[in-house]
Amino acid sequence: MTFEFTAEQVLELAPDSAAAKAGRDLSSPGKWKNLSKSSDDRAIWGQCQGSGSSPYQTRADLNGPAFKCSCPSRKFPCKHSLALMMLYVAHGELFDQAEIPSWVAEWLATRGSKQKRKDDVEKSAEKTPEQLDELLQSKDKRKQDRLSKIQAGIEELELFVIDLMRQGIGSVKKQPFVFWKNRAARLVDAQAPGLARLVSECAEICARTSDWEDALIDKLSTINLICRTFLKMDKLSPELKADVLTAIGINQSQDELLAGAGQSVDDFWLVVGQYNYTQDRLRVQKSWLWGKKGQSALVLSFAHGNAPFDVMLIAGIFYQAELVFYQGSLKQRALIKTKNSEPAMAPYLEGSSVALALTSYAEALAKTPWLDTMPLLLQKVIPHKTKDGKWWLIDQEKSGLPLIARDEVGWQLTSYSGGEPLSLFGEWNGTTLKPLSAFKNGNYLKLQTVEV
Helix, strand or coil, X not given: CCCCCCHHHHHCCCCCHHHHHHHHHHCCHHXXXXXXXXXXXXXXXXXXXXXXXXXXXXXXXXXXXXEEECCCCCCCCCHHHHHHHHHHHHCHHHCEECCCCHHHXXXXXXXXXXXXXXXXXXXXXXXXXXXXXXXXXHHHHHHHHHHHHHHHHHHHHHHHHHHHHHHCHHHHCCCCHXXXXXXXXXXXXXXXXXXXXXXXXXXXXXXXXXXXXHHHHHHHHHHHHHHHHHCCHHHCCHHHHHHHHHHHCCCCCHHHHHHHHCEEEEEEEEEEEEEEEEECCEEEEEEEEEECCCCEEEEEEEECCCCCCCCCCCCCEEEEEEEEECCCCCCCEEEEEEECCCCEECCCCCCECHHHHHHHHHHHHHHCCCCCCEEEEEEEEEEEECCCCCEEEEECCCCEEEECCCHHHHHHHHHHHCCCCEEEEEEECCCCEEEEEEEECCEEEECCCCCC
16 A cells, blocks of 8 residues: 555644644654565554663554554653654655564564454354344344433423423523533433433533523423423334434444444545544544545444444545445434555545535425534535634635634635635534534645534
């Protein structure tokens, strides 16, 4: 394969800014020895002298990418792994082809055998028809018990929202945070974490100094709509049932989706947007993919502390992959079933006009009225700052969308555009667009994602 990652993309893999800085500092040829690569350009390795008597053995599988280092760091990838990758980006000529040493070959073999071991475990765990029937009955009983708890919690929540609206939302402005926290906790006890999250967001809205009234009414309306829809589950289509259960916080089984319950799409996918955030002390990486066939997909990766994300994708890179989509009215969130080739740099992608993008959003909202955000890929747009200091995107039809972006992002876009139209990808929430990346002349620019 041809390794075409940039130094910026390598640093995106760092677990934190300290690891990124340390990796950059270590990416000097003088600090390494025995730099080599495999004949198929899949693996690279080298030795970096640390504080111990023996140098650290660092290796990387470029098809992942994946890493392994003998240092004691709990961060992944560690600074040595990042430095090795950055060194290869900047000085690939220093990596001579060589026979793969045992400490690299054994690691590669372990990676290659993971799927085989998983298949063997699944095969050995096969159940008899009687055992399968017993498991299905037990699973169905647990599901019904949970739905009963959820229904009780939702009926209570619905009364709570109705009482708030009757009293007037002005009365909740002075309520302490614990007012919303206790209500959210009751929903967690009712096994409806999705609704608990929405109630917690009400507290955040009430903490605003301005423009909180309409936002709170909108959030309460969304909560009430989900509650009312759940109470009519027996009249819903299978797709809408899946939407409601997901909104409430009932996760679909990944094993069942991969086994055939979810729709599969095989394509070349560009990672058009990516950012990280923390939720319930869990690190989450949100990656938006866009296929050559025009389908978008959301892949979520999770990690505790400094552990690696369970799925590793790099923004601005194309992957040939088979994705399996979660059930629902919209094909949005997906799982990666297989990645069939090494990553490659992305060619230019076209998007749509502002008018067509808004039409697509309206159609999606008609299917899922509580839709939170929707990915938009716009073409031939120019960033523009208005006299009141707000940023907009203007297309060739003079239609525009407001951006939620700090000045540094707006000016970064303006500089990248140079007054010329570009393509832009972002998340649209119905009122503002959060820009995540831009494309121009086949080049990719990842944007900052700090919200205002």
